[in-house]
Amino acid sequence: MEEQLKIDFEKLLEKSNFSKKNIEIKRKNFNNFIEKGFPNKREENWKFSDLNQIISKNIKNLSFYNDLSKPNKIDQSTFIAGLEHNKLIFVNGRIEKIEFDYEEKNNIEILDDLVLKKPNNANNSLLFLNNAFVSKFFKLIVKKNYSFKKPLVIYNITNKDLVSKSINLKFDILLEENSSLKLIEFSNDKSTTNFININYNFDVQKNSILKNYKIDNNSNSNIKYYFNNISQDTNSVSEIFLLSSGSEFIKNEINCNLNGKYASAFVNGVFLLNGSKHHEIKTNINHLVENTKSYQLIKGVLEDESKAVYQGKIFVDSKAQKTDGYQLSKAILLNDNTEFNAKPELEIYADDVKCSHGSASGSLNEDSIFYLMSRGLNYKEAKKLLINGFLLDVVEKITDSEIKNLIKNIMSLKQ
Amino acid sequence: MLKIKNLKADIDSKSILNNFNLEIKPGEVHAIMGPNGSGKSTLSNILSGKKGYKVSGEVLFENKNLFELETEERAHKGIFLAFQYPLEIPGVNTNIFLKTSLNAIRKANGEKELDAIEFLKLVKLKAKNLKFDEEKLNRQLNVGFSGGEKKKNEILQMSILNPKLSILDETDSGLDIDALKTVADGVNSLRKKDNSFLIITHYQRLLDYIKPDYVHVLMNGKIIKSGGPELALELENKGYENFN
Known part of the structure; x- marks a missing residue:
C-alpha cells in the first residue's frame, strides 16, 4: 500500500494547483501518515474497530488518487424530497454544485482556497491522511447575527464509477456570534469499497446554535471515518444527531470543547445495523469552564452479525465547576451473533459537578412480544412496534420538527 | 366454545396442570378459584399461546385445535387474555x-x-364507559400507570376488541373497591349470548359483581370441585386448606 500511496500522492501534487505553502504542509502530513499508517486495535481509541484490518479485509487495491478534472452527473433522485434546503453537492469527492437559494448572500461566505492547518490531534493518522490528500478545503462562514433560513444539506454522493478509491473532504464551518445553522449531511453511496475520510471543524461562537444531522442510511460497502471537531463559546448550543446505518463501516468521532460558560452540547445517535456492518461512535466532550452541559443518548438495534461500538468520554476540567454531563447507551441485540460494546469514561477533576452514565443491552423482551401477540399482532409486527418504541425517544430529541419528521420517515418510525 | 380435555402441562419437567378438564359454552361465565401455585396462571398462559410449556391433551376452541394456532391467531379467533401483570411498554x-x-x-x-x-x-x-382517563391513551403503554389503571386498560382493550372468550387472570388483584366495580361493570356490559368469560381469581369478592354461571376449584393442577356461585362462598368461608 505504501508504494501506491507514494505514487498517488505525487500524481495529486502534479495534477493540482496547490499553493507552495500547502504543498509543504501536505508533504509533512503525508510523511506523518506514512510513518503511522492506518490506526489499528493497539491504539486505545481503536481497540474495538481495527481500521487497518477492516480496510485490508474489505478493500482490494485501495488507491488514493482521485481524478477530479471531469464533472460528474448529479442524480437528482438522491435529493431529499419535501424539504426546502440549500445544497452543497459532492459526487465522488468532487464539488459539483453550491446552491444557497434561500439565504442572504451577504451574510454567508464560502472560501475554498485556504491554507491547511496542522491537525489538532497528533495521534490521529487519518487527519494527516486527510490533509495530504484533500483537494479543496472548504470554509463556510455564517456572519454575525445571521440565522440560516433553511437547512443546508451537504450531499456526499458516490456512484459506480468509483471503486476502491479514497475520498478525503474537509470543511471548516464558522458560526459567528448570534448566528445559527442547520446542517444535514446526507450520504448516498452507489460506489463500492471506498475509504471515505471526512473532517469537520466547527467553530461555534457566542450565542450561536449549530444543529448537525448526519444521515447514512443507504446500504453500501464503503468504509467511512468522520472526524468532527467542535469548539463552543459562551452560551452556544450544538446538537448532533447521527443515523448510523447504511455503510459497511463507519466511525464517527466527535470532539467537542465547551470553552465558554453556559455552552451546551447534545449528541444523540441511532445504530441500525444488519449483515456484517460495524459502526462506532466515539465522543470526547470536554467541559473546560464553569456551567457547561452535555447530554448523550445512543441507541442501537443490531441484527445478523453486526457490531456497534460506543465510546463516550466526558472530561471535566478542574475549572469546570457546575458541569452537568449525562450519557446513556442502549442496544437491542436481535441475534446471538451481534455485538454491542460500550465504553463510558468519566474523567473529572472538579468537585461540584453532576455527571452520570449508563449502558444496557439485551434481546427483545419476550414477555412484551407475547403481550402484543396476544392482542393480534404477529411476531414481525410486535417486534417492529417494540423497536419503533425503543428508537422513538432518541429521534424525539431532535429539536427541529421538520428535520425530525424527515428522519422519522427515513427510519420508517411512526408517531 | 371451549373444550379442554385431559390437559397436562409441564414447565421444566415440573407438572403444573394434570388431567384438567373444562367446557365453556357460548354466553357462559366460569370462575376458576384456587390458591397460589395451583396452576391458574399457567392455564391462562396456555390458552393464549405462551411458549415454554410442554403440553398434551386437547384444547378445542370452536372445534379448532388451539395448539395448532399461534398466539396472534388465537387473538384473531376471539380469545383475549386480561393479564395479571399488564406489561409496561x-x-x-x-x-x-x-x-x-x-x-x-x-x-x-x-x-x-x-x-x-x-x-x-x-x-x-x-374509555368513557370505563371512566378511563382519555389523556392516558396518548401516553406510552402502561408506563407510569397505577396498578388500577393498568387493569382498567386491560378491560378497555377487551371492550374494544370484543372477544368471544375473555380470560381474566386475577384482574381483581390490586383494585380498590371503586375500580373493582368499574371493571365489573365493564365486563358485565360485554356479557352477551355469544361472549364467554373465564374468570381466574383468589377471592370471591369479584364474583359479587360478576355473577358466574359456574365456579370451579383448582388445586394441584386439576379441578377438584365444580358448582354454582354458592361454591365461591363456601370456599371463602372454609379457606382452601380445609376445602378438601
Whole structure:
C-alpha cells in the first residue's frame, strides 16, 4: 500500500494547483501518515474497530488518487424530497454544485482556497491522511447575527464509477456570534469499497446554535471515518444527531470543547445495523469552564452479525465547576451473533459537578412480544412496534420538527 | 366454545396442570378459584399461546385445535387474555397500540380496518364507559400507570376488541373497591349470548359483581370441585386448606 500511496500522492501534487505553502504542509502530513499508517486495535481509541484490518479485509487495491478534472452527473433522485434546503453537492469527492437559494448572500461566505492547518490531534493518522490528500478545503462562514433560513444539506454522493478509491473532504464551518445553522449531511453511496475520510471543524461562537444531522442510511460497502471537531463559546448550543446505518463501516468521532460558560452540547445517535456492518461512535466532550452541559443518548438495534461500538468520554476540567454531563447507551441485540460494546469514561477533576452514565443491552423482551401477540399482532409486527418504541425517544430529541419528521420517515418510525 | 380435555402441562419437567378438564359454552361465565401455585396462571398462559410449556391433551376452541394456532391467531379467533401483570411498554403509544391491535384482528377476519377518526370515536366511547382517563391513551403503554389503571386498560382493550372468550387472570388483584366495580361493570356490559368469560381469581369478592354461571376449584393442577356461585362462598368461608 505504501508504494501506491507514494505514487498517488505525487500524481495529486502534479495534477493540482496547490499553493507552495500547502504543498509543504501536505508533504509533512503525508510523511506523518506514512510513518503511522492506518490506526489499528493497539491504539486505545481503536481497540474495538481495527481500521487497518477492516480496510485490508474489505478493500482490494485501495488507491488514493482521485481524478477530479471531469464533472460528474448529479442524480437528482438522491435529493431529499419535501424539504426546502440549500445544497452543497459532492459526487465522488468532487464539488459539483453550491446552491444557497434561500439565504442572504451577504451574510454567508464560502472560501475554498485556504491554507491547511496542522491537525489538532497528533495521534490521529487519518487527519494527516486527510490533509495530504484533500483537494479543496472548504470554509463556510455564517456572519454575525445571521440565522440560516433553511437547512443546508451537504450531499456526499458516490456512484459506480468509483471503486476502491479514497475520498478525503474537509470543511471548516464558522458560526459567528448570534448566528445559527442547520446542517444535514446526507450520504448516498452507489460506489463500492471506498475509504471515505471526512473532517469537520466547527467553530461555534457566542450565542450561536449549530444543529448537525448526519444521515447514512443507504446500504453500501464503503468504509467511512468522520472526524468532527467542535469548539463552543459562551452560551452556544450544538446538537448532533447521527443515523448510523447504511455503510459497511463507519466511525464517527466527535470532539467537542465547551470553552465558554453556559455552552451546551447534545449528541444523540441511532445504530441500525444488519449483515456484517460495524459502526462506532466515539465522543470526547470536554467541559473546560464553569456551567457547561452535555447530554448523550445512543441507541442501537443490531441484527445478523453486526457490531456497534460506543465510546463516550466526558472530561471535566478542574475549572469546570457546575458541569452537568449525562450519557446513556442502549442496544437491542436481535441475534446471538451481534455485538454491542460500550465504553463510558468519566474523567473529572472538579468537585461540584453532576455527571452520570449508563449502558444496557439485551434481546427483545419476550414477555412484551407475547403481550402484543396476544392482542393480534404477529411476531414481525410486535417486534417492529417494540423497536419503533425503543428508537422513538432518541429521534424525539431532535429539536427541529421538520428535520425530525424527515428522519422519522427515513427510519420508517411512526408517531 | 371451549373444550379442554385431559390437559397436562409441564414447565421444566415440573407438572403444573394434570388431567384438567373444562367446557365453556357460548354466553357462559366460569370462575376458576384456587390458591397460589395451583396452576391458574399457567392455564391462562396456555390458552393464549405462551411458549415454554410442554403440553398434551386437547384444547378445542370452536372445534379448532388451539395448539395448532399461534398466539396472534388465537387473538384473531376471539380469545383475549386480561393479564395479571399488564406489561409496561416504553415508547409504544397506547392509542397506536390499540388501533394496531384492533385492525390486525379486523383484517384477519376480513373486516374493514378502522381509520383514525373511526377508531378515536370508538375508543373515546369505551374509555368513557370505563371512566378511563382519555389523556392516558396518548401516553406510552402502561408506563407510569397505577396498578388500577393498568387493569382498567386491560378491560378497555377487551371492550374494544370484543372477544368471544375473555380470560381474566386475577384482574381483581390490586383494585380498590371503586375500580373493582368499574371493571365489573365493564365486563358485565360485554356479557352477551355469544361472549364467554373465564374468570381466574383468589377471592370471591369479584364474583359479587360478576355473577358466574359456574365456579370451579383448582388445586394441584386439576379441578377438584365444580358448582354454582354458592361454591365461591363456601370456599371463602372454609379457606382452601380445609376445602378438601
